[in-house]
Amino acid sequence: MLATQDVCRPSDAEVGPELRQILHEKDLLELRAARVAARFASTDEYDEQGFASPIDWIRFNCHQTSTAAADLIAVGKKLEMVPESAQAVSRGEIGFAHLKAMVRTANAVGAKFDEALLLAKARENSPGKFYYLCNHYRHSADRKGFEAEQADLVENRKLWISTGEDGAVLISGVFDPVGGAAIRTALEPLARRSGAHDDRSREKRFADAAVDLATHALDSGLIPQQGSQRTHLQVTTSLETLLGLPGAPAADLEFSPLPISSKTVERLACDCSVTRILLDSESTVIDVGRAKRTISGPARKALNVRDRGCVWTGCERPASWTSGHHLKHWIHGGTNEPSNLALLCYRHHWMVHEGHWQIVRGEDGRIVTIPPTVTFGAPARGPD
Numbered sequence: 001m002l003a004t005q006d007v008c009r010p011s012d013a014e015v016g017p018e019l020r021q022i023l024h025e026k027d028l029l030e031l032r033a034a035r036v037a038a039r040f041a042s043t044d045e046y047d048e049q050g051f052a053s054p055i056d057w058i059r060f061n062c063h064q065t066s067t068a069a070a071d072l073i074a075v076g077k078k079l080e081m082v083p084e085s086a087q088a089v090s091r092g093e094i095g096f097a098h099l100k101a102m103v104r105t106a107n108a109v110g111a112k113f114d115e116a117l118l119l120a121k122a123r124e125n126s127p128g129k130f131y132y133l134c135n136h137y138r139h140s141a142d143r144k145g146f147e148a149e150q151a152d153l154v155e156n157r158k159l160w161i162s163t164g165e166d167g168a169v170l171i172s173g174v175f176d177p178v179g180g181a182a183i184r185t186a187l188e189p190l191a192r193r194s195g196a197h198d199d200r201s202r203e204k205r206f207a208d209a210a211v212d213l214a215t216h217a218l219d220s221g222l223i224p225q226q227g228s229q230r231t232h233l234q235v236t237t238s239l240e241t242l243l244g245l246p247g248a249p250a251a252d253l254e255f256s257p258l259p260i261s262s263k264t265v266e267r268l269a270c271d272c273s274v275t276r277i278l279l280d281s282e283s284t285v286i287d288v289g290r291a292k293r294t295i296s297g298p299a300r301k302a303l304n305v306r307d308r309g310c311v312w313t314g315c316e317r318p319a320s321w322t323s324g325h326h327l328k329h330w331i332h333g334g335t336n337e338p339s340n341l342a343l344l345c346y347r348h349h350w351m352v353h354e355g356h357w358q359i360v361r362g363e364d365g366r367i368v369t370i371p372p373t374v375t376f377g378a379p380a381r382g383p384d
């Protein structure tokens with residue numbers, strides 16, 4: 001026996017038109033729902049049923065988000081201000097999403113609202129683009145109101161930094177358009193793929209870019225000083241940890257919800273301007289390292305001139321966005337001679353220390369990178 005959906009199943013060529021028809025019918029229903037929602041909001045039914053507002057009633061009883069409920073009521077209440085546009089939705093010339101932007105604009109500019117002008121734009125543009133154009137129109141019709149709203153968005157910027165259960169750091173925020181654009185403008189070039197081999201997701205590249213930006217600001221001394229000290233990552237570690245000896249404890253990093261591994265300490269100490277506080281076995285401070293780069297002055301300048309930027313094949317990060325990596329770490333007796341140093345961007349520096357890549361300089365002076373050993377398949381299972 002054939003299921004109903006198999007009998008009615010459209011051919012491939014019919015799917016597009018069918019979807020269009022369904023979504024048009026959805027727009028018509030939303031238009032109808034908006035009328036009814038506005039009518040409902042004008043009664044005190046919600047109050048009698050114990051709800052704080054008509055939005056709340058719709059949210060709870062009709063399984064809608066607050067925004068969807070508020071939009072329905074707002075559109076329904078203002079339909080008489082946009083009669084031509086409501087007709088255009090009925091005829092399928094524009095969508096309900098256009099109508100929402102139209103009503104928001106009508107509410108914002110009041111008596112100056114010009115439906116005919118906006119309807120022409122709605123017919124020619126997608127809802128997203130139309131919403132953007134509506135804001136241009138709002139600025140031209142009511143500059144002061146537009147400015148006040150943007151100032152409000154600046155005053156309401158927020159950034160939340162919290163710790164997840166596994167010690168991961170969660171960051172989320174709300175920004176005004178200009179502040180958000182400044183952040184994106186700074187992150188976008190740092191988040192670009194660094195070549196064909198770069199298979200990081202967009203989200204991962206943006207997260208790496210944000211860390212790079214903060215690291216660069218710390219490294220370059222761009223963060224305002226705390227007293228006489230430049231702001232640095234502050235690590236507290238034992239010599240055993242720094243040496244990577246078996247049985248050594250992890251190290252502490254200020255503001256990190258979890259202690260950090262000896263591999264991370266090794267990377268931070270490789271070049272970074274960390275404040276080193278080494279504790280001996282009795283936990284007494286034996287060396288408070290000055291906040292100074294391990295490779296500094298003429299050695300770093302010579303390195304910048306020779307390598308010009310990250311030495312990783314295909315990587316284009318300039319010298320000011322790199323760390324000086326010791327091919328043989330100074331903690332194990334490596335020197336600051338140019339032959340033992342190479343510039344690596346923050347990400348590639350991480351890959352060498354914590355990511356288990358190897359980097360070697362060939363006899364011709366060229367840098368070769370060797371990926372970590374890949375083991376295929378699951379390890380053989382031992383007897384139960």
Ligand SMILES: [Zn+2]
Pocket residue numbers: 266267270271324325326349352353
């Ligand atoms: Zn290094």
Ligand SMILES: [Zn+2]
Pocket residue numbers: 310311312315316317344345346347348
């Ligand atoms: Zn690099």
